[in-house]
Amino acid sequence: MKLKKGAILSNLLTLKIKDASGDLYFPESIDDIVRFSYEFDDFRVISGGSNIVAGKLEKPVLYMGSMIGTSSTEDVSENAVRTFMPAGAPINKVIDYSVKNGLSGLEFMAGIPGTVGGAISGNAAPKDSSWDDVCGSVYYVRKGAVSMFIPEFGYRTLKNAPEAPYVIYGADLILVKDSPENVRKRVLYYLSKRMRITKPSAGSLFKNPDIEPAGSLLEKAGMKGYEVNGACLSPKHANIVINNGGASFDDFCRLKDEAQNRVLKMFNINLELEVKYWYA
Numbered sequence: 001m002k003l004k005k006g007a008i009l010s011n012l013l014t015l016k017i018k019d020a021s022g023d024l025y026f027p028e029s030i031d032d033i034v035r036f037s038y039e040f041d042d043f044r045v046i047s048g049g050s051n052i053v054a055g056k057l058e059k060p061v062l063y064m065g066s067m068i069g070t071s072s073t074e075d076v077s078e079n080a081v082r083t084f085m086p087a088g089a090p091i092n093k094v095i096d097y098s099v100k101n102g103l104s105g106l107e108f109m110a111g112i113p114g115t116v117g118g119a120i121s122g123n124a125a126p127k128d129s130s131w132d133d134v135c136g137s138v139y140y141v142r143k144g145a146v147s148m149f150i151p152e153f154g155y156r157t158l159k160n161a162p163e164a165p166y167v168i169y170g171a172d173l174i175l176v177k178d179s180p181e182n183v184r185k186r187v188l189y190y191l192s193k194r195m196r197i198t199k200p201s202a203g204s205l206f207k208n209p210d211i212e213p214a215g216s217l218l219e220k221a222g223m224k225g226y227e228v229n230g231a232c233l234s235p236k237h238a239n240i241v242i243n244n245g246g247a248s249f250d251d252f253c254r255l256k257d258e259a260q261n262r263v264l265k266m267f268n269i270n271l272e273l274e275v276k277y278w279y280a
Contacts, residue, residue, distance in 0.1 A: 002026040013049040016200035022057030038144030048114030054278040055249025087117025103175035105134040107186035111194035117168040123153045142166040199242040206271040215239035221262040231255040
Protein backbone atom coordinates (compact mmCIF):
# COMPACT_ATOMS: atom_id res chain seq x y z
CA MET A 1 0.00 0.00 0.00
CA LYS A 2 1.35 3.39 -0.98
CA LEU A 3 1.62 6.30 1.47
CA LYS A 4 2.00 10.00 0.74
CA LYS A 5 2.81 11.91 3.92
CA GLY A 6 1.44 15.43 4.24
CA ALA A 7 -0.44 15.08 0.97
CA ILE A 8 -2.38 18.03 -0.41
CA LEU A 9 -6.01 16.89 -0.40
CA SER A 10 -7.56 19.86 -2.19
CA ASN A 11 -7.96 18.05 -5.51
CA LEU A 12 -9.67 15.11 -3.79
CA LEU A 13 -12.40 17.39 -2.40
CA THR A 14 -15.04 18.81 -4.71
CA LEU A 15 -14.92 22.01 -2.60
CA LYS A 16 -11.17 22.46 -3.37
CA ILE A 17 -10.24 23.74 0.11
CA LYS A 18 -6.76 25.21 -0.19
CA ASP A 19 -5.24 24.00 3.10
CA ALA A 20 -6.68 20.46 3.19
CA SER A 21 -3.83 18.03 3.84
CA GLY A 22 -2.95 14.79 5.62
CA ASP A 23 -1.15 11.46 5.44
CA LEU A 24 -2.85 9.69 2.53
CA TYR A 25 -2.89 5.91 2.10
CA PHE A 26 -3.65 4.24 -1.23
CA PRO A 27 -4.89 0.63 -0.83
CA GLU A 28 -4.50 -1.67 -3.81
CA SER A 29 -6.46 -4.65 -2.49
CA ILE A 30 -8.95 -5.70 0.16
CA ASP A 31 -6.01 -7.07 2.15
CA ASP A 32 -4.52 -3.58 2.28
CA ILE A 33 -7.80 -2.22 3.68
CA VAL A 34 -7.93 -5.01 6.28
CA ARG A 35 -4.36 -4.28 7.43
CA PHE A 36 -4.99 -0.53 7.54
CA SER A 37 -8.16 -0.88 9.64
CA TYR A 38 -6.32 -3.20 12.03
CA GLU A 39 -3.27 -0.94 12.40
CA PHE A 40 -5.12 2.34 13.06
CA ASP A 41 -7.69 2.86 15.81
CA ASP A 42 -9.06 5.97 14.13
CA PHE A 43 -8.91 7.27 10.58
CA ARG A 44 -10.72 9.13 7.82
CA VAL A 45 -11.96 7.77 4.49
CA ILE A 46 -12.07 9.82 1.28
CA SER A 47 -13.71 8.52 -1.87
CA GLY A 48 -15.37 11.07 -4.15
CA GLY A 49 -14.85 13.86 -1.62
CA SER A 50 -18.16 15.48 -2.54
CA ASN A 51 -19.49 16.12 0.97
CA ILE A 52 -16.37 16.85 3.01
CA VAL A 53 -14.99 20.07 4.49
CA ALA A 54 -11.47 19.50 5.80
CA GLY A 55 -8.27 21.32 6.72
CA LYS A 56 -5.03 19.91 8.08
CA LEU A 57 -5.81 16.39 9.29
CA GLU A 58 -3.95 14.55 12.05
CA LYS A 59 -5.71 11.23 11.51
CA PRO A 60 -4.53 9.00 8.64
CA VAL A 61 -6.68 9.18 5.51
CA LEU A 62 -7.59 6.12 3.43
CA TYR A 63 -8.28 6.88 -0.23
CA MET A 64 -11.18 4.78 -1.53
CA GLY A 65 -11.78 6.69 -4.75
CA SER A 66 -10.31 4.02 -7.00
CA MET A 67 -11.76 0.69 -8.10
CA ILE A 68 -10.67 -2.04 -5.68
CA GLY A 69 -12.21 -5.26 -6.87
CA THR A 70 -14.35 -5.79 -9.95
CA SER A 71 -18.03 -5.45 -10.62
CA SER A 72 -20.16 -8.50 -11.39
CA THR A 73 -23.78 -9.08 -12.34
CA GLU A 74 -26.07 -12.08 -11.95
CA ASP A 75 -29.77 -12.70 -12.44
CA VAL A 76 -31.87 -12.94 -9.30
CA SER A 77 -35.19 -13.25 -11.12
CA GLU A 78 -36.63 -12.97 -14.60
CA ASN A 79 -36.84 -9.20 -14.22
CA ALA A 80 -33.99 -8.23 -11.90
CA VAL A 81 -30.24 -8.59 -11.41
CA ARG A 82 -27.84 -8.26 -8.52
CA THR A 83 -24.77 -6.20 -9.39
CA PHE A 84 -21.79 -6.00 -7.06
CA MET A 85 -20.14 -2.59 -7.29
CA PRO A 86 -16.83 -1.64 -5.62
CA ALA A 87 -17.18 1.32 -3.27
CA GLY A 88 -14.82 3.41 -5.39
CA ALA A 89 -16.97 3.17 -8.52
CA PRO A 90 -17.89 6.74 -9.61
CA ILE A 91 -21.64 7.33 -9.66
CA ASN A 92 -21.53 8.69 -13.23
CA LYS A 93 -19.79 5.52 -14.45
CA VAL A 94 -22.37 3.31 -12.74
CA ILE A 95 -25.14 5.34 -14.39
CA ASP A 96 -23.46 4.86 -17.78
CA TYR A 97 -23.24 1.11 -17.10
CA SER A 98 -26.94 1.02 -16.17
CA VAL A 99 -27.99 2.83 -19.33
CA LYS A 100 -25.82 0.68 -21.59
CA ASN A 101 -27.15 -2.55 -20.09
CA GLY A 102 -30.77 -1.49 -19.62
CA LEU A 103 -30.74 -1.73 -15.82
CA SER A 104 -33.10 0.54 -13.91
CA GLY A 105 -32.99 1.74 -10.31
CA LEU A 106 -30.22 4.33 -10.07
CA GLU A 107 -31.60 6.98 -12.42
CA PHE A 108 -32.30 9.26 -9.43
CA MET A 109 -28.54 9.63 -8.92
CA ALA A 110 -27.91 11.12 -12.37
CA GLY A 111 -25.86 14.28 -12.08
CA ILE A 112 -24.90 13.73 -8.43
CA PRO A 113 -21.11 13.51 -7.88
CA GLY A 114 -19.26 11.00 -5.72
CA THR A 115 -18.81 7.25 -5.51
CA VAL A 116 -21.01 4.29 -4.60
CA GLY A 117 -19.49 3.91 -1.12
CA GLY A 118 -19.83 7.58 -0.25
CA ALA A 119 -23.38 7.79 -1.57
CA ILE A 120 -24.48 4.78 0.45
CA SER A 121 -22.82 5.94 3.68
CA GLY A 122 -24.75 9.23 3.54
CA ASN A 123 -27.83 8.08 1.59
CA ALA A 124 -27.05 10.75 -0.99
CA ALA A 125 -30.23 11.18 -3.02
CA PRO A 126 -32.60 13.89 -4.20
CA LYS A 127 -35.90 14.56 -2.47
CA ASP A 128 -38.29 11.57 -2.38
CA SER A 129 -35.53 9.14 -3.43
CA SER A 130 -33.39 6.77 -1.36
CA TRP A 131 -30.86 3.98 -1.69
CA ASP A 132 -33.45 1.86 0.16
CA ASP A 133 -34.89 0.87 -3.19
CA VAL A 134 -31.66 -0.32 -4.77
CA CYS A 135 -29.01 -1.33 -2.19
CA GLY A 136 -29.27 -4.94 -1.06
CA SER A 137 -26.10 -5.65 0.96
CA VAL A 138 -23.12 -3.57 2.09
CA TYR A 139 -19.65 -5.09 2.54
CA TYR A 140 -17.23 -3.41 4.91
CA VAL A 141 -14.03 -3.75 6.91
CA ARG A 142 -13.67 -2.83 10.57
CA LYS A 143 -10.75 -3.55 12.91
CA GLY A 144 -9.24 -6.02 10.49
CA ALA A 145 -12.43 -8.04 9.94
CA VAL A 146 -14.53 -8.28 6.77
CA SER A 147 -18.30 -8.22 7.31
CA MET A 148 -21.63 -7.60 5.59
CA PHE A 149 -24.96 -6.07 6.64
CA ILE A 150 -28.35 -5.20 5.16
CA PRO A 151 -28.58 -1.39 5.21
CA GLU A 152 -31.38 0.67 6.72
CA PHE A 153 -31.53 4.21 5.40
CA GLY A 154 -32.88 7.45 6.82
CA TYR A 155 -32.77 11.04 5.65
CA ARG A 156 -29.15 11.57 4.60
CA THR A 157 -27.99 8.76 6.86
CA LEU A 158 -27.22 5.07 7.08
CA LYS A 159 -29.16 4.28 10.23
CA ASN A 160 -27.55 0.95 11.05
CA ALA A 161 -23.99 1.83 10.06
CA PRO A 162 -21.24 -0.08 11.88
CA GLU A 163 -19.44 1.66 14.72
CA ALA A 164 -16.86 4.06 13.29
CA PRO A 165 -14.29 3.87 11.93
CA TYR A 166 -15.11 1.41 9.18
CA VAL A 167 -14.54 1.15 5.43
CA ILE A 168 -17.20 0.24 2.88
CA TYR A 169 -15.52 -1.68 0.06
CA GLY A 170 -18.55 -2.68 -2.01
CA ALA A 171 -22.29 -3.19 -2.23
CA ASP A 172 -24.85 -5.36 -3.98
CA LEU A 173 -27.26 -3.29 -6.07
CA ILE A 174 -30.63 -4.75 -7.07
CA LEU A 175 -31.52 -3.39 -10.51
CA VAL A 176 -34.56 -4.01 -12.71
CA LYS A 177 -34.22 -5.05 -16.34
CA ASP A 178 -35.51 -2.48 -18.82
CA SER A 179 -34.60 -1.14 -22.24
CA PRO A 180 -31.55 1.13 -22.52
CA GLU A 181 -33.78 3.79 -24.10
CA ASN A 182 -36.21 3.84 -21.15
CA VAL A 183 -33.36 4.06 -18.64
CA ARG A 184 -31.73 6.84 -20.67
CA LYS A 185 -34.98 8.85 -20.73
CA ARG A 186 -35.26 8.69 -16.94
CA VAL A 187 -31.61 9.68 -16.54
CA LEU A 188 -32.18 12.72 -18.75
CA TYR A 189 -35.27 13.61 -16.72
CA TYR A 190 -33.30 13.68 -13.47
CA LEU A 191 -30.46 15.57 -15.12
CA SER A 192 -32.93 18.23 -16.26
CA LYS A 193 -33.88 18.84 -12.61
CA ARG A 194 -30.31 19.36 -11.36
CA MET A 195 -29.11 22.85 -10.56
CA ARG A 196 -26.06 23.79 -12.59
CA ILE A 197 -23.20 24.67 -10.22
CA THR A 198 -20.10 26.04 -11.94
CA LYS A 199 -17.98 26.70 -8.84
CA PRO A 200 -16.30 24.03 -6.68
CA SER A 201 -19.05 22.84 -4.35
CA ALA A 202 -20.00 20.29 -1.70
CA GLY A 203 -23.73 20.63 -2.42
CA SER A 204 -26.17 21.31 0.39
CA LEU A 205 -24.49 22.55 3.56
CA PHE A 206 -27.38 21.74 5.91
CA LYS A 207 -30.12 19.15 6.14
CA ASN A 208 -33.68 20.36 5.69
CA PRO A 209 -35.61 20.74 8.97
CA ASP A 210 -39.14 19.35 9.02
CA ILE A 211 -40.70 22.79 9.32
CA GLU A 212 -39.11 24.50 6.28
CA PRO A 213 -36.28 23.89 3.77
CA ALA A 214 -32.86 25.06 4.95
CA GLY A 215 -32.40 27.15 1.81
CA SER A 216 -35.54 29.14 2.55
CA LEU A 217 -34.51 29.77 6.17
CA LEU A 218 -31.01 30.82 5.14
CA GLU A 219 -32.34 33.17 2.47
CA LYS A 220 -34.69 34.83 4.97
CA ALA A 221 -31.71 35.18 7.31
CA GLY A 222 -29.77 37.08 4.65
CA MET A 223 -27.27 34.30 3.94
CA LYS A 224 -27.85 33.93 0.20
CA GLY A 225 -24.56 34.88 -1.47
CA TYR A 226 -22.88 35.44 1.92
CA GLU A 227 -19.10 35.01 1.64
CA VAL A 228 -16.11 34.63 3.93
CA ASN A 229 -12.85 34.98 1.95
CA GLY A 230 -14.15 32.82 -0.89
CA ALA A 231 -16.22 30.41 1.23
CA CYS A 232 -19.72 31.21 0.07
CA LEU A 233 -23.38 30.25 0.11
CA SER A 234 -24.44 30.37 -3.52
CA PRO A 235 -26.29 33.44 -4.84
CA LYS A 236 -28.47 30.93 -6.71
CA HIS A 237 -29.44 28.82 -3.67
CA ALA A 238 -28.73 29.82 -0.08
CA ASN A 239 -28.00 26.24 1.08
CA ILE A 240 -25.45 25.38 -1.62
CA VAL A 241 -21.91 25.85 -0.35
CA ILE A 242 -19.31 26.89 -2.94
CA ASN A 243 -15.70 28.01 -3.14
CA ASN A 244 -15.29 31.27 -5.03
CA GLY A 245 -11.53 30.74 -4.90
CA GLY A 246 -8.81 30.46 -2.27
CA ALA A 247 -11.05 29.60 0.67
CA SER A 248 -9.51 27.82 3.67
CA PHE A 249 -10.98 25.38 6.17
CA ASP A 250 -11.30 28.18 8.72
CA ASP A 251 -13.25 30.27 6.19
CA PHE A 252 -15.78 27.48 5.75
CA CYS A 253 -16.03 27.06 9.53
CA ARG A 254 -16.79 30.77 9.94
CA LEU A 255 -19.37 30.57 7.13
CA LYS A 256 -21.08 27.60 8.79
CA ASP A 257 -21.10 29.24 12.21
CA GLU A 258 -22.57 32.49 10.88
CA ALA A 259 -25.31 30.63 8.99
CA GLN A 260 -26.27 28.51 11.99
CA ASN A 261 -26.20 31.47 14.38
CA ARG A 262 -28.40 33.64 12.19
CA VAL A 263 -31.05 30.97 11.66
CA LEU A 264 -31.00 30.04 15.35
CA LYS A 265 -31.42 33.68 16.37
CA MET A 266 -34.21 34.44 13.89
CA PHE A 267 -36.18 31.19 13.94
CA ASN A 268 -34.94 29.25 16.98
CA ILE A 269 -33.97 26.40 14.64
CA ASN A 270 -30.58 24.72 14.94
CA LEU A 271 -29.58 23.67 11.42
CA GLU A 272 -27.94 20.24 11.24
CA LEU A 273 -24.99 19.80 8.91
CA GLU A 274 -25.37 17.67 5.80
CA VAL A 275 -21.71 17.86 4.80
CA LYS A 276 -19.03 16.39 7.07
CA TYR A 277 -16.63 18.81 8.80
CA TRP A 278 -13.34 17.10 9.63
CA TYR A 279 -11.56 18.93 12.45
CA ALA A 280 -8.60 16.58 12.91
